[in-house]
Amino acid sequence: MTDSSPASSSTGDRVREVVRHELVRRDLTVVRVADLTAQIRRVTLAGDELGGFVSLGPEDHVKVFFPSEDGERVMRDYTPAVFREVGESGGPELDLDFVVHGDTGPATAWATAAEPGSTLSIGGPRGSRLxxxxxxxxxxxxxxxxxxxxxxxxxxxxxxxxxxxxxxxxxxxxxxxxxxxxxxxxxxxxxxxxxxxxxxxxxxxxxxxxxxxxxxxxxxxxxxxxxxxxxxxxxxxxxxxxxxxKLGVGGLDHHAPLDPEDPED
Ligand SMILES: Cc1cc2nc3c(=O)[nH]c(=O)nc-3n(C[C@H](O)[C@H](O)[C@H](O)COP(=O)(O)OP(=O)(O)OC[C@H]3O[C@@H](n4cnc5c(N)ncnc54)[C@H](O)[C@@H]3O)c2cc1C
Known part of the structure; x- marks a missing residue:
């Protein structure tokens, strides 16, 4: 599933290689939930659709699709924390670690209520910057x-x-x-x-x-x-x-410039 034609963003031996992946959406099921810290909840997802999942870069993210109050699905970005080809459930497993910061966002609300059997869809990662x-x-x-x-x-x-x-x-x-x-x-x-x-x-x-x-x-x-x-x-x-x-902003687009006065990045 990986198109490993690297594209470099720099020169010399300090290159950050980019590996692109076929964009796949996966419907997954929660198999375990654990509170890693007072504020971070690990949700372990499993399912046949995790086969072929690849995440090679430390800043990779998946788009996670959540139900919202008006019935629409909303997306938030999460880091694939740990991927196991074969986990305790006997098949592939993906850990996503959610900051539980209150119930005002669809992601934090979902993570607060998540339990074995809950379902979740993810898309990506589209690519990995090594x-x-x-x-x-x-x-x-x-x-x-x-x-x-x-x-x-x-x-x-x-x-x-x-x-x-x-x-x-x-x-x-x-x-x-x-x-x-x-x-x-x-x-x-x-x-x-x-x-x-x-x-x-x-x-x-x-x-x-x-x-x-x-x-x-x-x-x-x-x-x-x-x-x-x-x-x-x-x-x-x-x-x-x-x-x-971003404080006070729901669903921040992290591709927007961090600093509007100095947008280059
Ligand atoms: C590349 C990338 C990877 C990410 N990986 C992770 C990850 O692995 N784990 C993780 O927990 N988050 C991660 N995030 C951040 C996560 O996407 C945001 O925190 C997201 O806004 C949470 O969505 P929500 O629905 O809970 O809240 P939103 O609907 O987005 O926001 C509702 C309110 O909650 C506030 N809020 C949002 N996030 C936080 C927070 N973390 N702490 C305090 N207040 C907050 C907002 O300011 C807003 O007022 C990642 C973001 C990016 C761009």
């Missing part, structure tokens, strides 16, 4: 919504590079979330918001061998991106800042 090679250090910054992606970043690079990861949450229990470990992996919880993120970055030497990835609440990340790109002058090849949700 982790870059050739960097000696990765600096990762994520809030709870981006913790599944952060975990996938750590998994992808921990044997080749040093990882300095910051998890933004005001609750220590966020560190209950299972992130892969390693001799050169350091994970620190910091408070939410731009001030804590900027303070964490200020303590680092972001040299040319460092790749920086940050994702979470979009508005708080604007000053983070400005610091990295404008003030420190890091090239776009080695910085990715992605708004995963």
């Amino acid at each position: 982790a870059p090679r050739g960097y000696r250090r990765f600096v990762l910054l994520a809030d709870a919504s981006a913790l599944p992606a952060l975990s996938r970043w750590v998994e992808a690079v921990r044997f080749d590079a040093e990882v300095i990861a910051f998890v933004q949450s005001n609750d220590d229990r966020i560190l209950d979330y299972p992130v892969p470990t390693g001799d050169r992996v350091a994970i620190t919880r910091i408070a939410t918001g731009e001030a804590a993120a900027l303070t964490a970055l200020a303590g680092l030497h972001l040299d040319a061998d460092t790749y920086v990835w940050a994702a979470g609440e979009a508005t708080a990340l604007i000053p983070v991106r400005r610091r990295l790109r404008r003030e420190l002058g890091l090239s776009r090849d080695r910085v990715k800042v992605d708004g995963y949700w």
